[in-house]
Amino acid sequence: MAKDPSFLFAGVHFNKKKFPDDFAKFEEKRLTDYSVSNSSLFGMAVAVQEKVTALPVKKRKRSGATSDQVEGFNVFKSSELESDLPKEQAEKDEDSPSKEKKELFRQMEHDAVFRKKLNIHVSGAKIPSPLQDFAELKTRYGCKSYLLRNISKLGYKEPTPIQRQAIPVLLSGRECFACAPTGSGKTMAFVCPILMKLKDATKDGIHAVIICPTKELATQTTRECKKLARGNKFCIKLMTKALVRTPDLSKLHCDILISTPLRLRLAIKKRKMDLSRVEYLVLDESDKLFELGLVKQIDFIVKACSNPAIVRSLFSATLPDFVEDLARTIMHDAVRVIVGRKNTASELVKQKLVFAGSEEGKILALRQSFAERLNPPVLIFVQNKGRAKELYEELVFTNIRAGVIHSDLSQTQRENAVDDFRAGKTWVLIATDVIARGMDFKGVNCVINFDFPDSAAAYIHRIGRSGRAGRSGEAVTFYTEEDIPYLRNIANVMTASGCEVPPWILSLPKKKWRKHRPKRVSISTKPEDHEE
């Protein structure tokens, strides 16, 4: 296993030198904002705090120190700063400081054991205890009954590790990096604290913003928010074309606004949308949002959210080091929550590699596998839009009910493709990476990587459409001669999540991700090609 997890993103071309500048500028502004709106002392405390909290992270990177050592650092730090104790602990035994200290220490030991049991790794100062159960939301944080009712009605039995830790962190007003496997309930983990913190009396401005990399994901997240908020009069809005055209967008009231980056940036720029009162900003699939081409828009949005008391959080199943480094320059006293190991695939997915020989071999292998056993719903990922269209043409004339989705389709066509697949009208959905991230389809039994993925991160997200919410799943990845140099990168992910890989693949030379994707010959077994 490679020591450096950044191998995962070796193929991502990212100008590390360039963007820290943008963020440095932002940071400058942020610090001055602090000194204007708050006391300058507070601004200084921020800088000092960041210096201190950066230490354990660096230590971890260099020496591969375990999270326990990192937590040990926090134990030390917290016991020094008892004036800032969480309320519930500070209230106890006010008359006897040594007893108070002991009780706190006992609690922290207990938390450390509990986190270890659940494979939760944390770093940062004064991290709140993980939740024992959802009921604790009421006892510890005064959560309203409607939300607990919705949580139970929606079938959440007990919190997943990311929910156990990220919810208390966000509720305590701390910024947060969160990395947890695909399908482990990250969306609920950031929506729930927002709903709890919103004051239903306020009727002005935008209070929380969630950014998603695709329209499909934004739509899904909006629906999820509305389900959790049911029975309450919160205003939850998806940033649609129609909404952008609303007259007087600058006076829009909305409790939670969900948007894709470009559309929101345009609304701020052209329609004077006002984000200065935003209290919560969530960057979902944050590593995707920090990719070249999107990061500038994210930067613009982050700057537009000028409320100095804002709580920002980053969520993803893959969190490369460069994203953390970049984000750390803008985050303030952030807590880092990692469930399991960073950048690993869901262990619920049984992964397989299949040598398909050539491009023609792939379509044959697909046809044969469908003839033997078609266990819908099945998702098929291809390299680009053109190939999605081609493969769809291949399957549309068979008795297999197939759908297709990619960004060349109209908004309605895209929506229909998702809806039909969800409703079971189509058994097989052919897709580009547009739906590789975050999309939650009920019980996808099998993900087929018809074309080899672009990166280990893409692989992890693609196969993560299956094996969600505790269900098992299957993933098959086709490869050809051209893909062999990159096979080992995927094989490493497979072994890390407990799947068997032929030994010869693991002994292949290490290779960084390609700069040029293979030009794949067209998928060409159309009947007319053969008959004429």
Next chain:
DNA sequence: AAAAAAG
């Protein structure tokens, strides 16, 4: 290097 993110 493609895909996605506007209109």
